[in-house]
Structures are given as C-alpha cells and as structure tokens.
Amino acid sequence: MTTASLGLSRDDRPILIAALFILVILVAGTVYTVARFGSAPLLSxxxxxxxxQIGAFLGIVAAGMMMVILIAQIDLSVPWTLAAAAMMATSIGGPLAIPVGLGVGLVVGLINGIGIAYLRVPSMIFTLGVNAVMRGLMVAHTGGYAPQTGATDLMRMLAGDRTLGIPNALFVWIAVSVLIAIVLQRTTLGRYVYAIGNKEAAAYLAGVDTRRITVICFVLCGLAAALAGVLLAGYSTKAYQGMGDAYLLPSIAAVVIGGTNILGGRGRYLGTLIGVVLIVLLNSVLSIMDMPEAGRQVIYGLVIIFMLLVYGRGERVTS
Amino acid sequence: MLDDIAIRVRQNVGIVTAVLLFAILYLLYNLAHPKGFSSAVLVQNGDEIFALAMLAMAQTVPVLASGLDLSVGAVMTMVGCFASYLLTGAADGTPLHLDIFGLQFGLGTFPGGVSGILLGIVLCLATGALAGFINGCVVVYGRIQPIIATLATGAVYIGIALFLRPTPGGKIDEDLNWALTNSLGDFAATVHIFDDGAASWFAPVAWIPVPFVLLILIALLVWVPFRRSVIGRAVYAVGSAEGAAYMSGLPIERAKIAAFTLAGFFAGCGGLFLAIQTSSGNADIPQAGAYTLNSIASVVIGGTSLLGGTGSAIGSIFGAMVLRVISFFFRIFDIAPLLQPLFEGLILLGAVSISALGVLRVKNTLELFR
Structure with missing residues (x-):
C-alpha cells in the first residue's frame, strides 16, 4: 500500500532500496577510512x-545473464565462455582478434540455446556440460598453462586506456547497457522475453516463437560473456586459466539484487546496473578494510540474503 | 508378476538406466584393470566414490521438492574443516580457541580418546544438519528462491570454513582414517571386534570396503525411512504440485525445511568422510564448487527430474558412481589428463541430450512447456 502511495511500482522498489544501500556502503566506508587513515578515497x-572500470567487466556479463534469467533460465557456461573468448582472441591476434573472440561467444550461445530450447534439456545441466566442454577444449588448447600470447593493441586500448579521463571500458559498458535497455523496453523482442519468463506456454499460444527467442537470449548472453573476456584480456594484457571463474556467481547476484526475479518475467535493466555497482563497491570497501577472504564471503552472503529479505520475497503458495 | 515388474521398470526408467550404465561401465573397468575384481581396487574406488555419492543424495532431496541446493559443496567443506579440529584423536584432548580479529577466546579442551572421536563425529554431522536447517528456514520463512538463498548461505558457509582453515591443515586420528577407508576386515582389526576380524564367519564379508557399507547403511537407515514417512511423501508432493499439496493439507513448510536439513546432513556425511580420508581440513573453494556442480549432474544422470516430484536418492548414488567410473577409465586407458575435462563434459552433454530426445516424439508442442 505504502509503495503505491509513493508512486513506486513493484519493480522500482528494489532499485531504490539497492541505490540507498550503495549510499550506506559509501558512507560507512568513508567513515572507516577517515577514522583510520584520515582520508576519503571512496569519494574521489x-x-x-x-x-x-573494473566493474565494467562484471556489468557486461550481468547484462547478458539478465537476458537469460528473464526467460527463467540460467547460464552456467559463462566462466569458460569468457575465458575461451579471451584465449582465442589473444592466440589469433591481429585485426581478427575481437571478431574471433565474439564468435566464440556466439557459437557457445547457439549451442546452449539449441540444447535448451529445442531439446528441452534443463539449462542448469546443459550449460554446466557446455562449460565443462569449453574448459576441456581450452585446457587441451593451452596445455593447461597460461597462454603466452598477448592481447592486441585494440583490446588494450578498449579495456585499459582512457578518453577524456574516463576509462574506455566504461564506454563499452554504457553501450552494452543502452543496447540491452532498448531491446528490453522498446522492442517486440523485449516484450516476448518478459512474456516467456512469465509463462512460456501462454506466450507460445499467443503466437510467439518461444524457442527462437530462447536461442536469441542465450546467444546474447554468450556474446556478452565473450565481450567481457576480450576486454578482460585487454585489461590484464593476456588471457589466463580460470579468468572467468570470479564472474559467474557475482553476475547472478547482481541481477537478483537488482530486483530481477530469478524465476523470470520481471525486472528492469536499471536494477541490474545498480546491482553491479553495489557489488563492486562492496568489494572495494571490503578490500580497503583489509577484510580477510573468510569475512568477505560471509558478508557477501549476508548482504544477498538481507537485500532479498527486504524486497525479494516470494508469495506464499495458497492454491 | 512379469507385468508387475514391467510396470515398475517403466516407472523407474531413469534409475534402471543409471544402474545398468554403471554395471556395464564398472564391469568393463574391472576387466580392463590389471588387478580387476580385487578387494584393493574396490576399496580404492569406494573411497573415491563416497563423498560425491553423499553429495548426490544431499542434492536429491531439495531437487525432489523442486528446489536446488547450491550450498552442498560449501556445507561439505565447512564440516570437513570442523572435523579437522574435533577428530584429532589426541589422547589428552584438543585445546580449542577462537581468534577473531586478534581477540583470543579459550573454548576449553575437546575430549580425546574414543569417546571424544564419537562426540566429534556427532557434532560434525549435527553441524551439517544445522546448516541445512538454516537453508530451509531462509527458503521457507524468508520466502527466497532456493537457488539464490543457498547461493548466499553457501558463501557464508565457505567463509566459516576459510575462517577455520585459512590454509589446509589439521589432523585426523590415524586409526579412524584406517578403519573407515579400508575393507571391513581392516575395520574389525582396528576396532578390535570379531577376534580382530579373524572370526571364521566374518571371513566371507571381510573384503567388502567400509565406504560401501556406510553408503548402504545411510541409504537404508536414513533415506528409506524418510522416503516412507509423511514428511518424505510431502516432499515429493511439493515437488510435483505445490498448490495441490497445500490444498490437500500436507505440511509443505515442514517438508521443505526437512528436505534442506536432510541435504545438510548428507553433505555433512560427505564432508566428514572427505576430511577423514585426506586427514586434514581444507577450505578449497574450487573443490566445493566442483562438488556442488557434480552433485547436480549426478542427480540428473540418476534419473531425478530437476523439476521435482520424481526420482530417488538411490538413483543419484548410481549417478555419482557413473560419473566417478568415467574418470576411472581415464586412468586405465591412459587418456592424457589434459583431455579429461573435455571427455567429462562431452559425456555429460551426450547423456542428457540422448535422454532428452523424447521431445522429438511429442506431437502437441504445448506439452513441452511444463
């Protein structure tokens, strides 16, 4: 009732609360640094x-993950899609590096989509298998060592350099965000995505080719993971084993903290943006505090539960 | 009679496939192994299978209630870290202390000897069950989707494990390690029963590996009674149609909490055994993740639907064994270790895709969208 009187829709409330929580993190972190070091780096x-800039990689992965979560699926193949794109891009090199890297993401997304949409294998298990296959291919390709090849100049420029003082990676993230936001809000594809997430059978009966849309969502997710991989390789000047492992769970968490229903059909892209910023800032405050890994994990888990208890609660089953 | 069997096979086609697949693979493995069909090989396999089999059982119970538990690997790791403090078996006990941000708290001395070990085992299993119970409460009373709730609690449990064991270490009583990871004969000789295992009636079963006996005991004493209880039936009902279960007056909230608690207990069993087997506690995050994902794969290979409502923990045990036997083959046939992840992934994809080919026969497309 109160949310309605404030003029907030059900989807806006999580975004507002998450934004408030970001402020809380900033204030708490600043109080800590002022008290301990006498400076306020968090506000510079x-x-x-x-x-x-570091958050851009997570942001791009989360944008793709959101497309998949909105149709009530999940993509566990992100870590090795990301790493495979980075490794193939660096080993091809030259002007073809980025197209080849993105091509890896496209192919993985297509395979995922076909297996899930047409064979109806649960996405949880199919993408898990694809992830293992990609890992196997890359381990066989690199011999299990960090590849010796480096990122191309274009990749380094896109991920590491700055234009007018603003990191280029941020521009890429903004471009991806604008694209996804437009697709979700202004195109029929976006309408179909929400419809499938709510009830696939109903969307099918309404004449939507739900299987084709599912494939498209997985392709977008694969492309996003590949783009993040190519950029991350540019940022760290090379690809390395397991470079994508740190992106799977945070990307799911960012999407969910941003108010997207893990069962699909509801959520706004702005929320995912806020969710990514929240996770990135939380990580940076914890590392300023010199928090050991144990404490980080505990706080990380508790924050997710807390945020969802505030606004992510499901409805009681009564019929 | 024959019709009866045919119907039962048709109803449990998933489990039957998993059992047959395992039987064929394991037979081939033993034929190819230079020391095949020997107790030594069986013991080694049992030790390698046990932890994953327990996690597969753990994953099955929430999946039956159409939830998913992404924290089973974390619970396993956390319980293993507890075990590396509580099961040292030192005769005069183990002094425990807590160190939070440099503040030291003495927690007294944990008893040593046999009674201490038994108490430690009970405490470890209780820790696992408690972690599962917390999962259940977050899911039921917090009304948060299981997949994301257990993702978060899993991070907390891994944090606790890292807090307990920032670096791998600790110690497990050697006798306990020896007794549980070998054959029944060695077990009897270590705990001094049945004339140290030399009793004549005992000889025919002395070759059986202890892990397999434990697995069967846990399945028969924990899973089967649970499956037949009202709560157990309610778990299946919640998985197949939660609304209908609610309208039928089934205790759906208790069923969900029980499902997650049992998952925590099974994961605790797995963690306890892994710690005993490796004689140490290790807060290994990649290992925890790998066990969680493999537990999901085992559940699917074992014939349990990820949508909930059909399947059984027994099937998942065989699913876990199939997964493990496949990796045994890599050793036998000398497949380069670098290619192993590729084969594992391809086999997993192949298995789930073949079982999904049934969709091609579906005439009414609407039936696909469940």
Whole structure:
C-alpha cells in the first residue's frame, strides 16, 4: 500500500532500496577510512572511476545473464565462455582478434540455446556440460598453462586506456547497457522475453516463437560473456586459466539484487546496473578494510540474503 | 508378476538406466584393470566414490521438492574443516580457541580418546544438519528462491570454513582414517571386534570396503525411512504440485525445511568422510564448487527430474558412481589428463541430450512447456 502511495511500482522498489544501500556502503566506508587513515578515497572521482572500470567487466556479463534469467533460465557456461573468448582472441591476434573472440561467444550461445530450447534439456545441466566442454577444449588448447600470447593493441586500448579521463571500458559498458535497455523496453523482442519468463506456454499460444527467442537470449548472453573476456584480456594484457571463474556467481547476484526475479518475467535493466555497482563497491570497501577472504564471503552472503529479505520475497503458495 | 515388474521398470526408467550404465561401465573397468575384481581396487574406488555419492543424495532431496541446493559443496567443506579440529584423536584432548580479529577466546579442551572421536563425529554431522536447517528456514520463512538463498548461505558457509582453515591443515586420528577407508576386515582389526576380524564367519564379508557399507547403511537407515514417512511423501508432493499439496493439507513448510536439513546432513556425511580420508581440513573453494556442480549432474544422470516430484536418492548414488567410473577409465586407458575435462563434459552433454530426445516424439508442442 505504502509503495503505491509513493508512486513506486513493484519493480522500482528494489532499485531504490539497492541505490540507498550503495549510499550506506559509501558512507560507512568513508567513515572507516577517515577514522583510520584520515582520508576519503571512496569519494574521489579517480578512485570511483577506477572501480567502475573494473566493474565494467562484471556489468557486461550481468547484462547478458539478465537476458537469460528473464526467460527463467540460467547460464552456467559463462566462466569458460569468457575465458575461451579471451584465449582465442589473444592466440589469433591481429585485426581478427575481437571478431574471433565474439564468435566464440556466439557459437557457445547457439549451442546452449539449441540444447535448451529445442531439446528441452534443463539449462542448469546443459550449460554446466557446455562449460565443462569449453574448459576441456581450452585446457587441451593451452596445455593447461597460461597462454603466452598477448592481447592486441585494440583490446588494450578498449579495456585499459582512457578518453577524456574516463576509462574506455566504461564506454563499452554504457553501450552494452543502452543496447540491452532498448531491446528490453522498446522492442517486440523485449516484450516476448518478459512474456516467456512469465509463462512460456501462454506466450507460445499467443503466437510467439518461444524457442527462437530462447536461442536469441542465450546467444546474447554468450556474446556478452565473450565481450567481457576480450576486454578482460585487454585489461590484464593476456588471457589466463580460470579468468572467468570470479564472474559467474557475482553476475547472478547482481541481477537478483537488482530486483530481477530469478524465476523470470520481471525486472528492469536499471536494477541490474545498480546491482553491479553495489557489488563492486562492496568489494572495494571490503578490500580497503583489509577484510580477510573468510569475512568477505560471509558478508557477501549476508548482504544477498538481507537485500532479498527486504524486497525479494516470494508469495506464499495458497492454491 | 512379469507385468508387475514391467510396470515398475517403466516407472523407474531413469534409475534402471543409471544402474545398468554403471554395471556395464564398472564391469568393463574391472576387466580392463590389471588387478580387476580385487578387494584393493574396490576399496580404492569406494573411497573415491563416497563423498560425491553423499553429495548426490544431499542434492536429491531439495531437487525432489523442486528446489536446488547450491550450498552442498560449501556445507561439505565447512564440516570437513570442523572435523579437522574435533577428530584429532589426541589422547589428552584438543585445546580449542577462537581468534577473531586478534581477540583470543579459550573454548576449553575437546575430549580425546574414543569417546571424544564419537562426540566429534556427532557434532560434525549435527553441524551439517544445522546448516541445512538454516537453508530451509531462509527458503521457507524468508520466502527466497532456493537457488539464490543457498547461493548466499553457501558463501557464508565457505567463509566459516576459510575462517577455520585459512590454509589446509589439521589432523585426523590415524586409526579412524584406517578403519573407515579400508575393507571391513581392516575395520574389525582396528576396532578390535570379531577376534580382530579373524572370526571364521566374518571371513566371507571381510573384503567388502567400509565406504560401501556406510553408503548402504545411510541409504537404508536414513533415506528409506524418510522416503516412507509423511514428511518424505510431502516432499515429493511439493515437488510435483505445490498448490495441490497445500490444498490437500500436507505440511509443505515442514517438508521443505526437512528436505534442506536432510541435504545438510548428507553433505555433512560427505564432508566428514572427505576430511577423514585426506586427514586434514581444507577450505578449497574450487573443490566445493566442483562438488556442488557434480552433485547436480549426478542427480540428473540418476534419473531425478530437476523439476521435482520424481526420482530417488538411490538413483543419484548410481549417478555419482557413473560419473566417478568415467574418470576411472581415464586412468586405465591412459587418456592424457589434459583431455579429461573435455571427455567429462562431452559425456555429460551426450547423456542428457540422448535422454532428452523424447521431445522429438511429442506431437502437441504445448506439452513441452511444463
């Protein structure tokens, strides 16, 4: 009732609360740094831009993950799609590096989509298998060592350099965000995505080719993971084993913290953006505090539960 | 009679396939192994299978209630870290202390000797069950989707494990390690029963590996009674149609909490055994993740639907064994270790895709969208 009187829709409330929580993190972190070091790095634009540059990789992965979660599926193949794209891009090199890297994501997305949409294998298990296959291919390709090949100049420029003082990676993230936001809000594809997430059978009966849309969503997710991989390789100047492992669970968490229903059909892209910023800032505050890994994991888990208890609660089954 | 069997086979086609697949693979494995069909090979396999089999059982119960538990690997790791403090078997006990941000708290001395070990085992299993119970409460009373709730609690449990064991270490009583990871004969000789295992009636069963006996005991004493209880039936009912279960007056909230608690207990059993087997506690995050994912794969290979409502923990045990036997083959046939992940992935994809080919026969497309 109160949310309605504030003029907030059901989808806006999580975004507002998550944004408030970001402020809480910033204030708490600043109080800590002022008390301990006498400075406030969290409020300096340089530091924030640097954090957002690192957050761009997670943001791009989360944008793709959101497309898949909105149709009530999940993509567990993100870690090795990301790593495979980075490894193939660096080993091809030259002007073809980025197209080849993105091509890896496209192919993985197509395979995922076909297995899930047409064979009806649960996405949880199919993408898990695809992830293992990609890992196997890359381990066989690199011999299990970090590849010796480096990122191309274009990849380094896109991920590491700055234009007018703003990191280029941030521009890429913004471009991906605008694209996904437009697709979700302004195109029929976006309408279909929400419809499938709510009830696939109903969308099918309404004349939507639900299987084709499912494939498209998985392709977009694969492309996003591949783009993040190519950029991450550019940022760290090379590809390495397991470079994608740190992106799977945080990307799912960012999407869910942003108010997207894990069962699909509901959620706004702005929420995912806020969710990514929240996770990135939380990580940076914890590392300023010198929090050991144990404490980080505990706080990380508790924050997700807390946020969902505030606004992510499901409805009681009564019929 | 024959019709009866045919119907039962048709109803449990998933489990039957998993059992047959395992039987064929294991027979081939033993034929190819230079020391095949020997107790030594069986013991080694049992030790390698046990932890994953327990996690597969753990994953099955929430999946039956159409939930998913992404924290089973974390619970296993956490219980293993507890075990590396509580099961040292030192005769005069183990002093315990807590160290939070440099503040030291003495927690007294944990008893040593046989009674200490038994108490430690009970405490470890209780820790696992408690972790599962917390999962259940977050899911039921917090009304958060299981997949995301257990993702979060799993991070907390891994954090606790890292807190307990920032670096791998600790110690497990050697006798306990020896007794549980070998054959029944060695077990009897270590705990001094049946004339140290030399009793004549005992000889025919002395070759059986202890892990398999434990697995069968846990399945018969925990899973089967649970499956037949009202709560167990309610778990299946919740998985197949939660609304209908609610309208029928089934205790759906208790069923869900029980499902997650049992999952925590099974995962605790797995963690306890892994710690005993490796004689240490290790908060290994990649290992925890790998066990969680393999537990899901085992459940699917074992014929349990991820949508809930049909399947059985027994099938998942065989699913776990199939997964493990496949990796045994890599050793036998000398497949380069670098190619193993590729084969594992291809076999998993192949298995789920073949079982999904039934969709091609579906005439009414609407039936696909469940």
């Amino acid at each position: 634009p340089t530091y924030l831009l640097q954090q957002l």
